[in-house]
Amino acid sequence: MEVIRIPAGIYAANCYLVYDEDTKEGIVIDPGGDVDDIIAQIDKLDLKIKYIVLTHGHGDHIAGVEGLKSYTKADIAVHKDDEALVKDGSKNLSSMMATGTVEFDPDILLNEGDIIKFGNLEAHVIHTPGHTPGGISLKIENALFTGDTLFAGSIGRTDFEYGSFEDIMNSIKNKLLEFPEETRVYPGHGPATTLKMEKQSNPFIRQ
Ligand SMILES: [Zn+2]
Numbered sequence: 001m002e003v004i005r006i007p008a009g010i011y012a013a014n015c016y017l018v019y020d021e022d023t024k025e026g027i028v029i030d031p032g033g034d035v036d037d038i039i040a041q042i043d044k045l046d047l048k049i050k051y052i053v054l055t056h057g058h059g060d061h062i063a064g065v066e067g068l069k070s071y072t073k074a075d076i077a078v079h080k081d082d083e084a085l086v087k088d089g090s091k092n093l094s095s096m097m098a099t100g101t102v103e104f105d106p107d108i109l110l111n112e113g114d115i116i117k118f119g120n121l122e123a124h125v126i127h128t129p130g131h132t133p134g135g136i137s138l139k140i141e142n143a144l145f146t147g148d149t150l151f152a153g154s155i156g157r158t159d160f161e162y163g164s165f166e167d168i169m170n171s172i173k174n175k176l177l178e179f180p181e182e183t184r185v186y187p188g189h190g191p192a193t194t195l196k197m198e199k200q201s202n203p204f205i206r207q
């Protein structure tokens with residue numbers, strides 16, 4: 001597995017290109033804007049993008065979806081509980097963002113336990129609600145892509161409409177922290193970390 005992080009869009013949400021080096025098939029996680037930069041990387045590496053996968057439906061993670069879809073023809077996948085967000089600019093907050101209103105129909109609605117296959121890789125869908133109702137994390141090999149659920153040293157906000165502090169803590173403690181400590185974590189904002197590091201130093205987890 002190869003992972004390339006492209007902080008994209010005016011809110012610098014992490015967009016990840018994840019691909020299989022043998023087949024050059026890959027997915028794009030959370031294209032939040034700067035579609036030209038993302039496409040330049042895809043072309044440079046000669047990748048075939050099979051899916052655009054969204055960790056959740058907020059504007060800062062989805063503003064580049066339509067531009068990227070028209071270039072790659074990849075299907076857009078989002079958890080079923082965030083379908084309402086991507087279809088509605090006020091629910092996904094984009095109507096209040098500098099991105100302008102972003103609304104689209106997803107191609108694939110995801111559920112807990114779904115497996116997204118590309119090349120010789122599998123992305124396992126883990127429903128991690130709390131930041132949004134349909135937030136997901138993706139487990140690919142020994143890495144977790146956690147969106148705005150878990151960051152290095154922090155967790156996602158739960159004060160937006162549809163957020164739940166109880167749910168996000170349940171998602172982190174009972175789902176994400178069940179994986180081995182050496183699991184690498186690629187969050188929706190900021191640098192990568194590991195579950196071990198977060199258990200030791202994240203103030204929301206440590207106690
Ligand atoms: Zn968010």
Ligand SMILES: [Zn+2]
Pocket residue numbers: 013058060061148188189
């Ligand atoms: Zn975000």
